[in-house]
Amino acid sequence: MNNILVVNNQVANFHNQALTIKNNTITFHQSGNYQIEYQKCNNINLTYNFAKDIYVKIFEYSTNENIIIKNTYNLCQNTLITLYKFYNNKSTNEEININLQEEKAHINYHFSSISIGKDKHHIKINHFHQNTYSDIYNKSITLNNGQIEFIVDSILPKGNKGCILNQDTRVITLNDTQSAIHPNMYIDENDVEARHGSIIGRFSHDEIFYLMTRGINYNDTIKLLVKGYLFSNLNLDMEGRAKIFEIINKYWR
Amino acid sequence: MRLTIKKLNVKVENKEILKDFNLNIEEGKIHVIMGPNGVGKSTLSHVIMGDNNYQITSGDIIFNNKSIKDLTTDERSRLGIFLAMQYPMEIDGVSNQDFLRTAMSAHANKYIGLYDFILKCEKATEELQMDKELIHRPLNIGFSGGEKKKNEVLQIKLLKPSLIIMDELDSGLDVDSLKIVAQNIKDYLKENKETSIIIITHYPMLLEILKPDYVHILSNGRIIKTGDYSLAKDIFTNGYNKYIDNSKIDNKANIITKEAQHE
Numbered sequence: 001m002n003n004i005l006v007v008n009n010q011v012a013n014f015h016n017q018a019l020t021i022k023n024n025t026i027t028f029h030q031s032g033n034y035q036i037e038y039q040k041c042n043n044i045n046l047t048y049n050f051a052k053d054i055y056v057k058i059f060e061y062s063t064n065e066n067i068i069i070k071n072t073y074n075l076c077q078n079t080l081i082t083l084y085k086f087y088n089n090k091s092t093n094e095e096i097n098i099n100l101q102e103e104k105a106h107i108n109y110h111f112s113s114i115s116i117g118k119d120k121h122h123i124k125i126n127h128f129h130q131n132t133y134s135d136i137y138n139k140s141i142t143l144n145n146g147q148i149e150f151i152v153d154s155i156l157p158k159g160n161k162g163c164i165l166n167q168d169t170r171v172i173t174l175n176d177t178q179s180a181i182h183p184n185m186y187i188d189e190n191d192v193e194a195r196h197g198s199i200i201g202r203f204s205h206d207e208i209f210y211l212m213t214r215g216i217n218y219n220d221t222i223k224l225l226v227k228g229y230l231f232s233n234l235n236l237d238m239e240g241r242a243k244i245f246e247i248i249n250k251y252w253r
Numbered sequence: 254m255r256l257t258i259k260k261l262n263v264k265v266e267n268k269e270i271l272k273d274f275n276l277n278i279e280e281g282k283i284h285v286i287m288g289p290n291g292v293g294k295s296t297l298s299h300v301i302m303g304d305n306n307y308q309i310t311s312g313d314i315i316f317n318n319k320s321i322k323d324l325t326t327d328e329r330s331r332l333g334i335f336l337a338m339q340y341p342m343e344i345d346g347v348s349n350q351d352f353l354r355t356a357m358s359a360h361a362n363k364y365i366g367l368y369d370f371i372l373k374c375e376k377a378t379e380e381l382q383m384d385k386e387l388i389h390r391p392l393n394i395g396f397s398g399g400e401k402k403k404n405e406v407l408q409i410k411l412l413k414p415s416l417i418i419m420d421e422l423d424s425g426l427d428v429d430s431l432k433i434v435a436q437n438i439k440d441y442l443k444e445n446k447e448t449s450i451i452i453i454t455h456y457p458m459l460l461e462i463l464k465p466d467y468v469h470i471l472s473n474g475r476i477i478k479t480g481d482y483s484l485a486k487d488i489f490t491n492g493y494n495k496y497i498d499n500s501k502i503d504n505k506a507n508i509i510t511k512e513a514q515h516e
Contacts, residue, residue: 205306210342213302214356214408215330224355228346228391 001237004036009044031055035240038062038069045070052076052102059240060085062092063247066117069094075132077102084110084234088247091117098125100132109136112230114247115146115179122151131162138169139233140179141226143251147177153184154194161191168197172229174222203229223252254280254317254333254415254449256301261312263293263300263474270296272474274312278416281442283450283463285485288471289493294453295339297471298420301451302336303329316416331360335414337405339421339453343393349404350374350388353411360412377410380440382433398425406434410441418451423459435462457489472497 004026005012011021018030027049034056038044041064048071050056060083062069067089075081075098092115098107113119125134140148154165165187171179181198203225211221227248231241256278263271270293278284286294300307301314303326314321321329344352353374357365378385381403393401402422409417417438423431439462442448452465460482468484469476470493478484478496488496 207342207344209302209304209306209326210338210344211352211356212326213330213336213338214352214412215327215359216355217327217359218325220355220359221327224347224352225344227351228344228348230346232346232391 001239002032002034004034006036006038006044006046007040009041011046025049027051028054028056033057035059035061038064038067040064041067043068047071048073050075050079050081053078055080055082057082058084059234059236061240061243062087062089065090067092069096071095072097072099073107074099074101075105075107078104080106080108082108082110084236084240085112086230086234086240086244086247087111087113087119088116089119092119092121094119094121096121096123098123098134099128100126100134101128103129103131104133105129106133107135109134110233110235111138111140112233112244113140113148114226114230114251115140115142115148116144117146119146119148120151121149122153124153125155125165125167127154127156127160127163127165130160132160133164134166135164136167136169137233139229140171141229142171142173142175142177142179144175145177146175147179149180149182151182151184152196153186154196156185156187156189156192156194158188160189163189163192165192165194166196168195170198171200172226173200173202219252223248226252254278254447255315256416256449257315258301259313259315261300261314262310263296264308264310265296265306269310270307270474271300274475276469276476278449278451280447281449282467283442283452283465285452285454285460285465285468286471287454287468287485287488287493289497292471293474294471295420298336298418298451298453301329301418302326302334327359330412330414333413333415335409335412335417337402337409337417337419337422339424341393341401341405343391343396345391345394347392349390349392352392353388353408356408357411373411374407377407380410381407381437383407399427399430402426402434403430406437410437413445415445415448416451417448418453419459420453421455422452423454423456428458431458432462435459439463457485460485470496 002016004014011024014021018032019026019028025047029051031054136152138150142148148171150169152167154167156163167183169181179200183196183198185194185196208221258276261271261274288294354365354370383403465482468480470478
C-alpha cells in the first residue's frame with residue numbers, strides 16, 4: 001500500500017515511478033494500491049488522471065473539520081478504477097466529476113460516511129465514450145446533527161452504445177434530521193443497461209431484535225449493524241479497516 | 254430452569270392475540286405448542302423474548318422465580334432464554350464470526366478471544382456437519398434454509414441457554430439435516446439436564462426424536478388441550494378440527510394452568 005498525504009489542501013511530495021504529481025494533479029501510469037488521506041484540509045481541488053490499461057485501487061480517507069472538495073477523475077481506455085472512500089468530517093460539500101473518456105473505462109465507486117454535520121455530495125458521471133461502465137455505491141449513516149444530501153447524475157449522450165450505468169445510494173438515519181437522495185439518470189441512448197436504487201431509512205426492528213435475542217445489548221447491536229453496513233461497501237486491508245474501527249469506536253464505545 | 258406464564262394478555266396493533274394464557278414449564282421438560290396458523294404460537298415466542306412490537310396488557314412471565322416482563326430482550330437472553338427463529342435474519346456486512354463472538358462475549362460478560370472462539374466453534378460446527386466457511390460469511394446471507402437452521406443450533410451450543418424456544422426450527426430442513434439438528438439438540442439436553450424446550454412445530458419428525466413430555470393445542474389465544482406425545486400423533490393423523498370444534502378447556506390443561514396460577 002502506498003500512502004499519499006494531502007496536507008493543507010496540497011498533495012505532499014511522493015516519490016513513486018508509478019505516478020507523477022504536479023499542481024494537485026496526480027497522474028497514475030501503472031497499476032497499484034494507494035491510500036490517500038486528507039489532513040488539515042478545508043478546500044481541496046484535485047485531478048486524478050489514469051493511463052490506459054491499468055487497474056488502480058484507491059482508499060480515500062477524510063476526518064476533517066468543514067471541508068469543500070472538488071475532485072475530478074479522468075479514466076482512459078480499458079482502465080479499471082476501484083475507489084473506496086470514507087469520510088467523517090464536521091461538514092462536507094463535495095463535487096465529484098468522473099469522466100469515462102475512452103472505451104472500456106470502468107469506475108467502481110464505493111463511498112461510506114458517518115455524517116455528523118451538513119454533508120452534500122454531488123457526483124457526476126460522464127459516459128463520454130461507448131462501452132464505458134460506472135458502478136456507484138454510497139452508504140452513509142447520519143448521527144447527532146448529521147444530515148446528508150446526495151445528487152448522483154449519470155450522464156449518457158446519444159450514440160454511446162453498450163454502456164452500463166449503475167447507482168445505488170443508501171442512508172441510514174440514527175437521528176431525526178432530514179436527508180435526501182436525488183438519483184438522476186440522463187440517458188439519451190437506447191442501447192444501455194441502467195439501474196438505480198435509493199433508500200433512506202433506519203435499521204429494521206427485526207434485525208435489532210434478532211441480534212438482541214442473542215444477548216447483545218442495544219448499543220452493541222447498533223455498533224455491529226453500523227460496522228456491517230459500512231464495511232459491506234468497503235473492501236479494505238487491515239490498516240484501512242483499523243482507521244474506520246477507530247472512528248466507530250469513538251461513537252459507539 | 255423454570256418458566257411460569259400467568260394470565261398473560263397480549264395485544265398487537267390493538268388486536269388481542271393471547272388471552273389469559275397460562276403455562277408452566279419445569280426443569281428439563283420438553284413442551285410442544287401446536288395449533289393452526291395464526292393462533293398466536295409465534296407471538297408467544299416473541300413475547301417470552303421481549304419483542305416490543307407486542308404489548309403485554311396484563312399477566313406476568315416468571316423465569317427462575319423472577320419476573321422478566323420488564324427486562325429487555327438482551328437481558329432475557331443473558332438469563333438463559335434462547336429463541337431459535339423460523340426465519341433467521343439475513344444481515345449483510347455483519348460477519349457470522351463477529352456476531353457469534355459478540356454474542357458469546359455478552360453472555361460471558363468478558364471479551365472472548367479469537368483462539369477460544371475458534372476452539373469452541375470448530376467443535377460445534379463439526380458436530381453439526383456445517384461448512385466451516387459459513388462462519389466467515391455475512392450472517393445468514395446466501396445460506397440455504399438448512400444452513401440457517403444449523404446456524405441457529407450452533408448458537409445454542411455456543412451460548413448454552415437453559416430455556417430454548419424453537420419456532421418451527423424443523424421447517425426448511427431436509428430429512429438428513431433434520432436428523433443432525435435433532436441429534437445435536439438431544440446431545441445438548443443430555444449434557445445440560447436442567448434445560449427445557451418449547452417446540453413450535455407442524456411436523457412430527459423432530460418430536461419423534463426428542464420425545465416431548467407435554468403437547469399443548471393453542472387456539473384463539475389460549476391452550477385448549479394438553480396431553481402427552483400421543484396427542485401430537487393424533488393431530489398429525491387427524492388434524493385439529495375435533496379439538497378446536499370442541500374447544501372447552503380440558504382437565505389436564507386446567508391442572509397445568511392452575512399450577513401456574515398458584516406460583
